[in-house]
Amino acid sequence: MRALYWALGLSWVAFLVFYLLGGRVESPAYVAFGFLYMWIPGLVALYFARKEGMRLPLALRPNRYWLFAWLFPVALTLLSIPLSLPFGAWKGWEALRQTLPQDAAQAIPETLWTLFPLVLILAALVAGATANLLAALGEELLWRGYLWEGLKERGLWPASLEIGFWWGLWHAPLVLAGHNYPREPYLGVPMMILFTLALTPSLLWVRERGGSVVAPALLHGTLNAIGGFPLLVVERTHDLLIGVVGLPGLFLLSLFNLWLRGRV
Template sequence: MGQKKTPSLGRVLLWTYGFSFGLFGLYLLLGGRLDSPGFALFALLYMWVPGLVALRFASQEGLRLPLALRPNRYWLFAWLFPVGLTLLSVPLSLPFGRWQGLKGLQEAIPNLQPLPEPLLWSLLLLGLLAGATVNLLAALGEELMWRGYLWEKLKAQGFWPASLEIGLYWGFWHAPLILMGYNYPQHPLLGAGMMTLFSILLTPALLYVREKGGSILGAALLHGTLNAVAGLSVLAVERTNDLLVGVLGLPGLFLLAAFNLYLRRRGF
């Protein structure tokens, strides 16, 4: 039997960006916007394009992507780490925005009846539930590529160089959505750069969980839970500047940089 041909990384990325950006262009041509009823479905499909590309090339190469369902303490870390980021980012955001508690939730859902303040934080429990179920499955589409296939291809470079390269590719993949106004509606252009920085700084935590936890599912759990709870950090604090408030703003970058320094000092 002949050896299976290994495609270049450039070819894999061309497929990933080509299909992802093509899907985005089709969504726009069909009149889709952030506030369109079909945006959630489009976002799910967009997240799974990299995963489908990764599965195709991994199968072609005979490359095994670890998807063992064996929860361990690193999975628990993956589940709770986004909650810690969210809670810690709130006080760090207060120099840049005023505390507004449930007011932000009621503005986001105009017809919502007045609710007690503690309910805002009880939403973290719903976020944990979503992060371990539907959000995990959605995030798995991305993780199959970024912390799955690409990590297998780049890990020989070492943890930190590979994290930087994967984070750059991942950040660039977000660009169409960010330029559309997603996550940083006040600063879509600067937001694309901010999202790339965020992607670079978050990648070591995701790779840490993926390696220590022994499965891409651990990284998907962290990613999915973060997607579920991070929004609370901008509901609780007035979003005067979306680059300076919340998990995706300056506080989140600071906290992730601190965690990466901790990993580095531990010799990871």
């Protein structure tokens, strides 16, 4: 557990320094800081793994579970859209125009706008398998790497509860500053913990079946890339009720965990 405490302590201190220097979630510098924040657990995991003679599996041998890891976030995100509609009005695909600079939006022919949602999904898949994977790997080295190796003997579900809780708590400074739940920062902390608890079983399952920490990093990175999509087309009436990190996502992940429970 020393690695966990070091990861939490160093991460939270790093965020405090970032915040005291004027950094905010909505600032451009947050992207660079977010990458650093995600890699603090990874560096801690690599240090303690080397110190203890533990091998963290980083093999690049994709199998069908890697494909699942890549596509699962897309299905989760798209299914969360209709489940969000009881809580927020449908804004329509036209709302996607607002995500682009005006000049760029005007340069796209009207006939191509019908394909724009598909373009966004493909872009998220590319980002999830490249830059976002590299960023997410920092987290996964600890949560589904080092910690899983130490808790594996307890079984998937007990380990998921422990890892999921600490993983969610690790996000607390970011959430309190406005990450994911900008209108509900205080309720956002327990909501984030519920979300990480619900997501952890699928990440551990992919980690085991995929044979590498890179596999859950692929799932994690792709989810980070596409998870905001519902917020572009559904009115954000309440942070806790819309999208993947809201109630719809929790419901869908709970259904998947029930299915997984019958197989593991």
